[in-house]
Amino acid sequence: MKIAVFSSKAYDIEYLSAANTQGHTLVFHETALNEQSALLAQGCNAVCCFVNDTLDSSTLHALAAQGVRLIALRCAGFNQVDLAAATSLELTIARVPEYSPHAVAEHALGLMLMLNRHLHRAHHRVRENDFSLNGLLGFDLYNKTVAIIGTGKIGEVLANIMLGIGCRVIAYDPVVNRTLSARGVNYLPLNEIWPNADIISLHCPLVPATHHLINTETVAAMKDGVMLINTGRGGLIDTRAVIAGLKSRKIGYLGLDVYEEEAKLFFEDYSNNLLQDDVFARLLTFPNVVITGHQAFFTREALAAIARVTLANITHFEHGELDQICCVS
Numbered sequence: 001m002k003i004a005v006f007s008s009k010a011y012d013i014e015y016l017s018a019a020n021t022q023g024h025t026l027v028f029h030e031t032a033l034n035e036q037s038a039l040l041a042q043g044c045n046a047v048c049c050f051v052n053d054t055l056d057s058s059t060l061h062a063l064a065a066q067g068v069r070l071i072a073l074r075c076a077g078f079n080q081v082d083l084a085a086a087t088s089l090e091l092t093i094a095r096v097p098e099y100s101p102h103a104v105a106e107h108a109l110g111l112m113l114m115l116n117r118h119l120h121r122a123h124h125r126v127r128e129n130d131f132s133l134n135g136l137l138g139f140d141l142y143n144k145t146v147a148i149i150g151t152g153k154i155g156e157v158l159a160n161i162m163l164g165i166g167c168r169v170i171a172y173d174p175v176v177n178r179t180l181s182a183r184g185v186n187y188l189p190l191n192e193i194w195p196n197a198d199i200i201s202l203h204c205p206l207v208p209a210t211h212h213l214i215n216t217e218t219v220a221a222m223k224d225g226v227m228l229i230n231t232g233r234g235g236l237i238d239t240r241a242v243i244a245g246l247k248s249r250k251i252g253y254l255g256l257d258v259y260e261e262e263a264k265l266f267f268e269d270y271s272n273n274l275l276q277d278d279v280f281a282r283l284l285t286f287p288n289v290v291i292t293g294h295q296a297f298f299t300r301e302a303l304a305a306i307a308r309v310t311l312a313n314i315t316h317f318e319h320g321e322l323d324q325i326c327c328v329s
């Protein structure tokens with residue numbers, strides 16, 4: 001099959017080309033997919049997209065008009081897809097539901113450790129010959145209460161990591177993970193999660209019910225000095241409410257791998273440009289905030305798995321073995 005691959009970076013080209021043992025024709029485009037760039041998919045039966053490609057109704061209509069039948073997402077989340085439009089246009093949506101939950105869970109742990117021991121600041125100090133410890137006082141993770149919101153594949157791995165460190169783990173998920181509850185993870189309603197957690201890590205999908213899950217009211221209900229980690233999706237957090245929480249010191253530590261307006265920033269080098277996003281700029285002023293640019297998934301193991309499953313999805317579709325939107329459930 002001929003596939004237009006949008007938002008292609010050097011690493012996408014390397015891993016997808018290496019995994020393409022089925023001989024598909026991959027046409028790589030650096031540009032992101034949107035209604036205008038959809039023209040680049042002319043002559044292709046499928047497009048392959050990533051997290052910040054636009055898959056709204058008008059883009060899907062533009063793709064369908066050119067004969068595209070399959071949207072092969074090379075990511076787990078699918079909040080960027082207008083599923084109703086895709087259904088009405090009879091487009092098939094495939095995704096990679098699991099590539100390495102360890103990659104994301106370990107990144108969440110990395111953010112926690114960076115923040116609680118101020119490693120980001122310590123690294124800069126030592127490079128400046130400043131070996132003082134003032135301001136670097138940390139706390140043990142051991143015995144702290146960690147709340148995991150969403151105990152699917154990633155949340156389960158993180159819960160096990162935190163149990164291994166000796167934390168108490170509490171969780172909220174509409175579906176209780178029996179393996180975790182058997183290991184002592186205590187499922188609580190959200191209103192009991194906020195006041196009891198020292199650390200809160202978000203691992204639920206971005207859906208209408210979880211949009212701005214972290215907002216002025218929920219921040220107010222949290223413990224003073226709470227650590228908040230988001231490697232899920234930016235829209236889970238109302239960033240302005242979190243900035244207010246940082247200013248009042250309600251939030252003691254913030255670790256982000258995702259940001260609601262990230263589509264205008266992440267995955268590109270803007271080091272020669274002026275930052276236009278004032279909300280993001282404010283976040284960068286806090287010493288107790290660490291931000292990475294949606295890299296939690298970015299391990300060799302995950303990229304290899306993403307490429308393998310994406311190409312297998314395309315091959316299955318070609319052989320008529322994929323139901324419409326079968327992979328998005």
Ligand code: NAI
Pocket residue numbers: 076077097098101104149150151152153154155172173174175203204205206209210231232233257258294295296297298
């Ligand atoms: P999953 O589908 O295995 O688990 C999601 C869990 O969230 C499920 O157990 C589900 O029951 C639960 N859930 C659904 N609605 C909820 C609600 N209202 N409140 C709390 N929990 C709810 O997904 P997985 O693989 O664990 O990924 C989780 C999220 O992580 C993805 O949706 C995606 O947005 C994000 N992600 C981020 C990456 C990154 O690089 N930063 C990479 C991969 C995923």
